[in-house]
Amino acid sequence: MSLTLCSIQFAPRTDRVVHMSTALAKALQLTSTNMLTMKMGSRTASVSLRMTKKPGKHIILPLSVKSQLMVPRSGQITVQASGTKEVQLGPLIGILANGTGSVTQPFGVRSSMLKSYISAGSKTSYYFAFLPSDIDWQAETVVAYFPNGTGWIRKTVPLPDAVYNRLSNRRVDRSISMDQLKDRFVRRGIGIFNWSFFDKSDVYKLLEEDKEANKHVPESHNNPSPDRIREMLEKHRFVYLKPTAGSLGIGIYRLTYHPKRGYFVRFRRGGKNVLFRFNNTSGLFKLLNGNGRMRNYVVQQGIRLIEIDACPIDFRFHLNKNGNNQWVVAGIGAKKAGKGSVTTHVKNGGQVMTPEYVLDRVFGAKAEGILEDAKQSAIKLAESIEKHGRRNLGELGLDIGIDQNERVWMFEANSKPGRSIFKHPALKAQGNSSLKYIAEHLAYLGKFRSRRES
Ligand SMILES: Nc1ncnc2c1ncn2[C@@H]1O[C@H](COP(=O)(O)OP(=O)(O)O)[C@@H](O)[C@H]1O
Ligand SMILES: [Mg+2]
Structure with a gap:
């Protein structure tokens, strides 16, 4: 398997001859091939291949092949070869979301969040958002939403290589019909994360199966x-x-x-x-x-949490899986409860701070070690929730408390974590790395896996 970035252009022709620059053919080890199967998402096309001397890594697709594969745009994309007869463009990634019913604002207030995932992934992949009703299982296509300025534009594409589930309605997400829809993806070999919202009691229960991880659950x-x-x-x-x-x-x-x-x-x-x-x-x-x-x-x-100015503090650990399917702590926000509030939510007067500031104030020289220990615990918890929950996970927002005896506790695991901590100016870079991990992990799930050659 070889994989690299290339530039795709379309040519106004109806034949089935695909032109590829020699540099790209070499990177993909395709030098002596002339017949080729091209793939994108669930679609394939048989084409003949011709080399061009154009410098750089390029593919020129006739419009006939473009429309057969339903390639959504020209420009930079990842291309992967398996053997010498098959080339795949993509990965094609779908973000599953709820609709508002409005034609002009199909995703309402969630538009900007969806667009941030899409723009982070679109440098190397084809990303779109879709509603459950946009899938045509017979035709194996999706009437997808692509960002277009301040709005969206719709294009029909094949079934994707992987799906990021951002259904935001708990009842819909956990319904039988959505279970069936997610199962249909899995049965076609299309990876999906995360399966659905968690119930707190389910997570506490499954952690009882793991003595080490369960030490962190009150x-x-x-x-x-x-x-x-x-x-x-x-x-x-x-x-x-x-x-x-x-x-x-x-x-x-x-x-x-x-x-x-x-x-x-x-x-x-x-x-x-x-x-x-x-x-x-x-x-x-x-x-x-x-x-x-x-x-x-x-x-x-x-749990008697650590405090600043007599207000309890807890932490949001935002965990992602990377392109090698390993958990990483992508970002951490500390949250100080509002006066008299029983939770640290910003909506209830809570305030986001950096964990370094908080732990330094509370624990002084011991702060660094405590944060490192909490990160290890968070990773252990994520691995355990995934293992005992028996569903692939790719992202978790853990609500973590540290008590006055430096013990680390988990109050909640969120399978659809929000991104509000990343609004803090000092956490913006961590927010961007979390977006990067999501894209890398979706590429992994979409089986775009070998090392990228530059
Ligand atoms: N067992 C507990 N001990 C101390 N504080 C807790 C405990 N459980 C929850 N909290 C506080 O309440 C907040 C909200 O609880 P959480 O379980 O995350 O519920 P929610 O789903 O409403 O976010 C936590 O972030 C924490 O500040
Ligand atoms: Mg919570």
Whole structure:
């Protein structure tokens, strides 16, 4: 297998003769070939090959071959040869997204995020966004969206080599029909990540199978009964109640118990942080409704996080897989909770900082070692979640806490991590490397794998 970048141009001809510069043919080890199968995504075309003396690495495709392969644009792209008779252009990558129903703004507020993935990948690959309804499984084509200035332009392309799942609607993403759609890709050998949103309780459960990784998970119980909550409060004096399918801190309660002063519960209501005190658990459970059985909730041991200015701090570790299928910590943001908030979300008054600043303030000279240790733990957690979850993963946003005894804890694994930490000026470069890893990993999944010759 040899792989390199080249430039594609189209010629207004209807024959099936593809011209290739000798430099490119040499890089692809195709010197003595004249018949060739060309591929792009799920399409193939038989062509005859002719060499040109043009300097540099070029392919000139007649328009007939361009339309048969549905090549979306001219310009720079990766080309890969397997053996001496097959050449593939691509990789062709599809980003699966939800639609808004609007023709002019098909992806609404998510447009700019989708476009940032597309522009990072488009230097070496063909990238498009698509909705589930854009696929024609019979014809094996997709009516794809390509960025076009401030809007989008639609072009029909073959089924892609790999899919990046950015469905943003949890209910849709976890539906049976989406499972079937993702399965159809897998059955055709089209790699996809990530499969779907996680439920917190599923992730805690699967980590129980790995003793080492599970050391980083606070004690957690799904669907707790009142007795279970009471028992956890007796044991830890401090617990979190979290909706298992929740996000953004919505529906989270922070409970503490002081044998002399009673039960305290903090949460967010109507855009404000509120605090209640109860002498006994009956009032507390009435507030938590359902007489204390918190359906679809997890009760979790509370962790005494490190603090700055009396505000707890936690961290978002953004992990990606690289072009060799290995996990890398692409970026880390520290998050300081807003005053009185039970979570560190920016929406609830939280503030993003660099981990170096925070750890240096809290731990001084020990900071560097602690950060390194937390990175190793995050990678171990990602590997374990992937192994025990039995689905390929390519990206994770881990919510990590460090306690006052330097222990590393994981509160949540997000399979569709947002990119808000990368808005911090000091984290922009890490944001770009995370985009680069996504593109490299999609190329890997699309089987564009051998070392790139420059
Ligand atoms: N067990 C816990 N101990 C201490 N803080 C926690 C705990 N669980 C969650 N938190 C805090 O609440 C935030 C939100 O919790 P998380 O599990 O990430 O839920 P969400 O899906 O709402 O983001 C965390 O980032 C952390 O600041
Ligand atoms: Mg979270």
